[in-house]
Amino acid sequence: MTGPIHPRLFRRARATRRYLLASVLVGILTAVLIILQAWLIADGVTATFAVGRLPQGWPVLLLALGGVFLARAGLGWLNSWLSHRSAAAVKSQLRRDVLAAHLATPVGAASSSSLIRIVTRGLDDLDGYFSKYLPQLGLAATVPFLVGGLVLLLDWPSAFIIAFTLPLIPIFMVLIGWTTEKATKRSFAVADRLANHFADLIAGLPTLQAFARARAQKRGVDLNEERYRGATMKVLTVSFISSLALELLASLSVAVVAVTIGFRLVYGQVDFFTALFVLILAPEAFLPVRQVGTHFHDSVDGMAAADAAFDIIDAAPSHGGTRPAPTGGALRFEGVGYAYPGTDRRVLDGFRLEVAPGEVVALSGASGGGKSTALAMAMGFLAPDEGRVTVDGVSLAELDLASWRAQVAYVAQNPGLVRGTVADNVRLGAPDATDEEIAAALATAGADFGPGKPIADDGEGLSAGERRRVALARALRRIRHGARLLVLDEPTAGLDSDREALVIAAVRDSGASALIVSHRPAVLAAADRVVEWAGV
Numbered sequence: 203m204t205g206p207i208h209p210r211l212f213r214r215a216r217a218t219r220r221y222l223l224a225s226v227l228v229g230i231l232t233a234v235l236i237i238l239q240a241w242l243i244a245d246g247v248t249a250t251f252a253v254g255r256l257p258q259g260w261p262v263l264l265l266a267l268g269g270v271f272l273a274r275a276g277l278g279w280l281n282s283w284l285s286h287r288s289a290a291a292v293k294s295q296l297r298r299d300v301l302a303a304h305l306a307t308p309v310g311a312a313s314s315s316s317l318i319r320i321v322t323r324g325l326d327d328l329d330g331y332f333s334k335y336l337p338q339l340g341l342a343a344t345v346p347f348l349v350g351g352l353v354l355l356l357d358w359p360s361a362f363i364i365a366f367t368l369p370l371i372p373i374f375m376v377l378i379g380w381t382t383e384k385a386t387k388r389s390f391a392v393a394d395r396l397a398n399h400f401a402d403l404i405a406g407l408p409t410l411q412a413f414a415r416a417r418a419q420k421r422g423v424d425l426n427e428e429r430y431r432g433a434t435m436k437v438l439t440v441s442f443i444s445s446l447a448l449e450l451l452a453s454l455s456v457a458v459v460a461v462t463i464g465f466r467l468v469y470g471q472v473d474f475f476t477a478l479f480v481l482i483l484a485p486e487a488f489l490p491v492r493q494v495g496t497h498f499h500d501s502v503d504g505m506a507a508a509d510a511a512f513d514i515i516d517a518a519p520s521h522g523g524t525r526p527a528p529t530g531g532a533l534r535f536e537g538v539g540y541a542y543p544g545t546d547r548r549v550l551d552g553f554r555l556e557v558a559p560g561e562v563v564a565l566s567g568a569s570g571g572g573k574s575t576a577l578a579m580a581m582g583f584l585a586p587d588e589g590r591v592t593v594d595g596v597s598l599a600e601l602d603l604a605s606w607r608a609q610v611a612y613v614a615q616n617p618g619l620v621r622g623t624v625a626d627n628v629r630l631g632a633p634d635a636t637d638e639e640i641a642a643a644l645a646t647a648g649a650d651f652g653p654g655k656p657i658a659d660d661g662e663g664l665s666a667g668e669r670r671r672v673a674l675a676r677a678l679r680r681i682r683h684g685a686r687l688l689v690l691d692e693p694t695a696g697l698d699s700d701r702e703a704l705v706i707a708a709v710r711d712s713g714a715s716a717l718i719v720s721h722r723p724a725v726l727a728a729a730d731r732v733v734e735w736a737g738v
Contacts, residue, residue: 229342244479288336289329296508300511342493346487360462389437527609531559541587548587555717557715566733571735611681621659623655624651624657625653627673628643648697648704693705702722
């Protein structure tokens with residue numbers, strides 16, 4: 203974050219800009235009411251001391267003062283209502299953008315645990331930014347100037363003291379803000395690492411239990427918890443110390459105004475009404491700026507989550523192609539290079555490959571060499587840093603990805619499955635497939651279970667090999683319903699040799715082009731051509 207307003211929230215979230223304008227207007231009205239309130243109090247006290255009793259018209263004075271208090275309360279309620287509406291609108295917009303970015307780039311995006319943490323509790327912390335920090339920022343941008351201007355007209359020495367001491371608070375606030383921001387980002391990163399570690403442990407708990415290593419992982423969880431506790435305590439320490447520093451600076455500044463105006467009142471250099479009026483207004487000039495620093499700490503967690511959300515959004519490839527995808531022609535990688543955001547290592551560099559119509563091409567090489575990244579580029583999930591991916595000579599960047607993906611059947615290393623039955627998941631590739639067609643596709647894919655087998659969330663209830671068989675059956679049904687290219691990532695991993703032979707035969711018999719990443723000798727032997735990619 204640079205400056206008092208989060209720049210990317212201001213640029214991307216329309217509700218932020220509308221709310222800032224509204225908060226400035228509320229701040230101006232609040233400043234007018236503060237001045238009126240101070241004038242009514244000063245006038246009433248001065249008149250009381252002048253006549254030695256309650257002045258005439260004191261009920262009207264109290265009624266007017268009560269009206270000012272009610273008006274200020276109403277403005278406070280309005281500001282709070284606007285802030286919560288704006289926060290809800292911004293959070294909703296960011297969540298939609300994050301999920302759209304994740305759908306556009308499911309490969310290499312944030313982990314599921316990070317994504318869930320950001321779009322739930324993380325973005326919920328933006329409530330502090332909108333409900334406390336921004337309203338106070340609107341008041342700080344208006345109240346001190348209006349109050350200070352009026353004090354300048356009535357008593358220039360007090361205005362000079364306010365003008366000299368007031369900027370010290372933002373200066374200290376900036377210095378403290380840098381420290382707070384660094385501490386909060388570190389705390390957010392540690393919490394994110396803890397969430398990912400815990401999610402990985404839960405996912406791998408059966409394996410750890412099988413090898414009697416589950417209890418040994420407790421030490422790692424304890425260490426991450428201790429780091430998170432330490433990072434959180436550091437943020438709290440900085441917050442309390444900074445609040446103390448700002449309160450002390452503001453109190454001393456008001457005290458200097460009070461002492462000087464008191465001496466000048468004693469020596470007759472200022473009248474009683476002006477002295478009391480300025481003395482009532484002086485704290486109001488410092489209060490909004492002081493509260494900005496206090497409420498800044500309420501907003502830093504939300505801003506850290508917003509930064510993480512924007513990192514996901516910005517990492518998604520911007521695709522504006524509208525041209526319908528060609529229904530024929532070869533898929534080509536022409537000097538493709540790519541490095542994942544936030545890393546210097548290139549996973550692909552100068553990668554070239556062609557898959558002709560009807561050809562089965564196997565891509566092999568060392569793990570981590572970028573083969574799965576190449577498949578993600580073929581699907582349009584990732585955009586190359588250099589070079590291009592083309593279909594019949596037309597770059598994917600120019601194509602309507604929906605029309606291209608309608609021609610592709612994709613099986614990832616960890617296929618996505620939904621809650622329901624095996625038949626429900628196969629029908630995702632061909633919604634109008636009959637029960638007989640689904641059963642035939644499962645048999646062709648080497649499945650030894652029926653279409654009615656239930657599947658829980660995240661494919662629970664199926665082994666890794668069974669998930670791949672369901673995904674392959676789904677892909678084969680897509681080929682039967684118009685797709686012309688199979689993109690398969692380790693489709694036979696976890697299968698025995700007999701079922702692997704069935705899968706290879708099914709791919710060959712489909713008649714479709716195929717780009718297959720595999721290390722299995724049987725798959726490589728069945729391909730029309732094998733491309734060895736050694737990586738970068």
